[in-house]
Amino acid sequence: MGSNIIFEVLINEIRLTIPELVDHPIARNDAMADLGVNSMERGEILIATLEAINLEIPMTQLHGPSNLGELADLIHAKSTQQ
Amino acid sequence: MALATLANWPTSFMPNQHNSKAPLAVTGIGAACGAGFGKTALKEALFGTKNLFSFLERPGRQSDKQDTPFIGIELPESPPTILPARIERTVGLSGRVAVSVLHEAWHEANLDGVDPKRIGLIVGGSGLNSREQALAATAYSKRPAFIPPRYGHVFLDTEVGSICTSAFPIRGFYNTVGAASASGLVATLQAMQAVQSGQVDVCIALGALQDLSLFDLQGMRAMGAMGSARFKDAPQKASRPMSQDHDGFIYGEACAALVIERLDSSRAHYGILAGGAQVVDGNRGPEPNSKSQQKAAHMALQKAGLQVEDIDYVNGHATGTPLGDKTELETYKELGLEKAWVNTTKSILGHGLSAAGAIELAAVLLQMREGQLHPCNNLNPALDTSLKWVGPAPQPHKIQNALKFSFGFGGINTALALKAPSSEEQHDA
Numbered sequence: 208m209g210s211n212i213i214f215e216v217l218i219n220e221i222r223l224t225i226p227e228l229v230d231h232p233i234a235r236n237d238a239m240a241d242l243g244v245n246s247m248e249r250g251e252i253l254i255a256t257l258e259a260i261n262l263e264i265p266m267t268q269l270h271g272p273s274n275l276g277e278l279a280d281l282i283h284a285k286s287t288q289q
Numbered sequence: 290m291a292l293a294t295l296a297n298w299p300t301s302f303m304p305n306q307h308n309s310k311a312p313l314a315v316t317g318i319g320a321a322c323g324a325g326f327g328k329t330a331l332k333e334a335l336f337g338t339k340n341l342f343s344f345l346e347r348p349g350r351q352s353d354k355q356d357t358p359f360i361g362i363e364l365p366e367s368p369p370t371i372l373p374a375r376i377e378r379t380v381g382l383s384g385r386v387a388v389s390v391l392h393e394a395w396h397e398a399n400l401d402g403v404d405p406k407r408i409g410l411i412v413g414g415s416g417l418n419s420r421e422q423a424l425a426a427t428a429y430s431k432r433p434a435f436i437p438p439r440y441g442h443v444f445l446d447t448e449v450g451s452i453c454t455s456a457f458p459i460r461g462f463y464n465t466v467g468a469a470s471a472s473g474l475v476a477t478l479q480a481m482q483a484v485q486s487g488q489v490d491v492c493i494a495l496g497a498l499q500d501l502s503l504f505d506l507q508g509m510r511a512m513g514a515m516g517s518a519r520f521k522d523a524p525q526k527a528s529r530p531m532s533q534d535h536d537g538f539i540y541g542e543a544c545a546a547l548v549i550e551r552l553d554s555s556r557a558h559y560g561i562l563a564g565g566a567q568v569v570d571g572n573r574g575p576e577p578n579s580k581s582q583q584k585a586a587h588m589a590l591q592k593a594g595l596q597v598e599d600i601d602y603v604n605g606h607a608t609g610t611p612l613g614d615k616t617e618l619e620t621y622k623e624l625g626l627e628k629a630w631v632n633t634t635k636s637i638l639g640h641g642l643s644a645a646g647a648i649e650l651a652a653v654l655l656q657m658r659e660g661q662l663h664p665c666n667n668l669n670p671a672l673d674t675s676l677k678w679v680g681p682a683p684q685p686h687k688i689q690n691a692l693k694f695s696f697g698f699g700g701i702n703t704a705l706a707l708k709a710p711s712s713e714e715q716h717d718a
Contacts, residue, residue, distance in 0.1 A: 226374035248375070250438035258435035 208260060208286060214279035220255040224248050235276030262286050313481050314558035314710075317398030317548035318651050319390035321498070322638050323362035323541055326369060326389055331648075332655055334637055335663035336683050340525035342539065342639065349420040350503050357518040359506050360527045362541035362639040364498075372456055379439055383417040383498040384452040386544045391453050391495060398548035400491060405458035409489040412450040413476030414497040414643025415467030416505075418443065423502040449497045461489040469697030470606070471567075472496060473545065473646030474705060478565040480549045491550045496647025498544040506540065514538060514575060514610055528640075529667040530607035530633035531614050531678075538608035541639020545647035547654075558710055559654035563690075564592025565705035572700035577616035583623050585704040586692060593706035595690055600629045600706070602662065602691040604653045607633040608640050617694070618673050630686055632679040636666035646695035650705070657688045657709050 214235060222229050225244060233242065239249050253269060264285050272278040320327065323341035324334035334341060344358040345351075351358065368389040370377060377385065391410075395401075400408060422444055429436045442448070450463040462483075468475035473496025480492035509515040516537035520527035528539035549562060566588030570581035590597065603626055605617055621631070634649045641648050656662050662684040671678060691707040 224375065224378075226378070247438060251379075254435055254437060258432065263434045 208283070210276075210279045210283040213256070213260065213282050213286075214275060216256050216259050217252065217275055217279055220252045220259065224252050224255070233275065235279070236274050238274045256282065260286060262289065264289075311551040311553070312708075313484055313549055313562045314552040315547050315560055315562065315654055316550055316556055316558045317394040317396075317400070317546075318559060318654060319393030319395070319397070319546040320648060320651050321364060321368070321386050321390050321542075321544045322648060323365065323543075325365055327393055328651070328655065331651065332659070335634075335652055335655065336659070336661065341541070341637065342524040342527060344524065345506070345540070347420065349424045350501070350506060352503060357521045360516065360518065360520065360524045360539055362539075364542050372452070376452070376455070379443075380452055381418045381421045381443065381448070381500065383500045383544075384449050386498045387412070387449045387453055387495055387546075388456050390544045390546045391457060391493065394493065394546040394548050395457055398491070398550075400548065403491055405460035407461055407490040408459045409461040409480070409483050409492040410450055410453055410459045410463040410495065411476040411480045411483070411492065412446070412453070412463070412465045412495050412497050413468065413472035413474075413647060414449070414465070414499055415446050415472070416499070417446055417449055417497050417643060418500055419505055420500045420502040423504060449495075453495070459493070468701050468703070469699055470608070470640070470642050470645050471695040471697035471701045471703045472643040473641075473648065474565070474650065474693065474695035474703045475567060475646070475701070477547060477549070477562070477647065477650060477705065478567060478703060480547075481562055481565060484549055484551065491548060493546055493548050494647060495546040496544060496641065496644035498542055498644055499642035500542075501540060501642070510537070512575060515540065516609060526667055528609055528636050530609040530635050531618070531672050532609075532668050533670040533672055534667075535609040535611060535614055535672075537610050538635065538640040541635070541641055543638055543641030543644040543648040545644060545651040547647060547650060560657045560710055561708040563595065563706045563708045564589045565703065566592065568702040570700040570702060575698040577613050577696060578700065578702065579616045579619040579623065581700070581702040582617065582620040582694065582696065582704070585702045586620070586624055586694070589692070589704040589706045593708070595706055597625050598628065599690045600626060600692045602653070602656070602686065602688045603629045603631045604634060604649055604691060604693045605631065606645075606694045606696045608635055613696070614672055617696075618676075620694075621676060622673075626692070627676055629692070630662055630677050630679055630684065632662055632665040633668070634663070636668070637663060646693075646703070649695070650693055653688075653691050653693055653707060657691065657707070660687050661685050662688075
């Protein structure tokens with residue numbers, strides 16, 4: 208599963224969590240905070256994404272990325288380490 | 290007489306923004322019950338003939354065994370959508386119903402113009418979301434790594450109040466009081482105190498929906514509090530408060546909010562909350578205590594400046610448990626309430642537990658405004674025929690002074706005396 212597929216999963220989970228963003232374009236260089244996603248919602252989106260790709264890693268390992276593209280790359284890297 | 294100093298100056302004399310001794314009035318009511326959302330549905334339930342009792346069908350209230358489902362009442366529809374979609378999807382039933390009920394009460398009382406810092410909210414109820422908690426615990430039992438983070442806070446009973454204050458400009462204070470089946474009335478008593486003390490100008494008391502799980506239902510049946518399934522072929526007959534054929538209470542989902550503020554003769558109101566009291570009898574369990582019930586009534590009447598003989602309508606706790614009904618009848622008779630009309634709201638709406646005191650207080654105020662008393666279902670054969678029971682049809686009666694009781698497991702006894710609006714203050718619904 209490549210980074211782009213993970214990015215699509217992230218977008219899907221963002222839109223499920225925040226139906227208000229369903230028609231809002233979301234790009235790899237967008238950050239969730241800039242889209243108005245609050246910290247609890249970011250946690251919900253991350254966990255739902257990990258569940259969708261069946262990857263069990265501590266949330267603390269996902270700190271650091273500054274946008275969705277970097278986040279997708281990081282999750283992809285973690286998934287290939289498992 | 291000692292000179293008043295800052296140290297001994299009674300706090301009730303301290304000036305506040307509304308330095309008024311005006312009585313406390315209810316200026317807005319929101320309600321949800323088995324007949325649907327809104328006061329119109331509640332009035333239809335109270336004065337109409339439609340039976341609301343059926344079998345509990347929500348997920349999380351079904352047994353795997355081939356048991357007869359529990360008899361009870363569930364809201365017939367989902368709450369109207371008021372919250373933004375991103376919030377709505379994460380809020381449980383009790384919270385969504387609370388927002389809907391608060392919305393109705395808020396707009397009736399026209400609170401949009403009130404300084405948010407002068408508005409308070411007291412939510413009555415504890416263990417409010419146990420059905421959804423049980424469903425979530427089962428759903429995630431084999432995948433705990435993927436539990437949505439909100440489950441770290443939504444199990445707290447602050448959930449309902451926090452959702453309400455995130456949706457409405459309430460910035461004075463909010464808290465949640467647990468007083469078992471008296472929660473709705475205790476929330477009202479505390480809201481009254483918050484206005485009387487000057488802490489806020491407006492305080493909303495909200496009896497939250499008690500979203501019972503199967504385990505809660507089974508536990509209450511095991512303790513002998515919840516009625517049996519013997520009326521499974523006629524669920525409309527199962528809720529029988531004050532009848533010889535009672536064998537426990539029947540659950541009914543409900544929620545109600547009451548807006549409480551100082552009487553302002555230029556504003557419509559339903560009635561006056563004239564005096565209330567709570568008496569603790571030091572009992573951990575469910576056993577009722579007539580002496581404490583009587584004491585609560587005497588204290589409430591004294592605060593209201595009323596005598597027992599002034600009371601012309603009693604809305605009791607009257608759940609349908611054999612010991613509870615017997616004890617409460619003793620209270621009515623010891624107090625000398627034989628001349629007052631009595632009916633049993635739980636014979637129509639079931640027992641809302643945390644919501645009961647609030648939805649029944651709403652019922653008292655609606656009856657006051659309508660000039661009639663709702664019927665008393667399933668009473669006959671009555672446990673006691675010396676009281677002035679309302680029959681199976683609505684009874685025309687203009688309530689002047691009412692007494693409302695709510696009792697809770699854990700030795701909680703509350704009473705509230707109400708007065709009708711004076712004639713020049715009455716407004717049409």
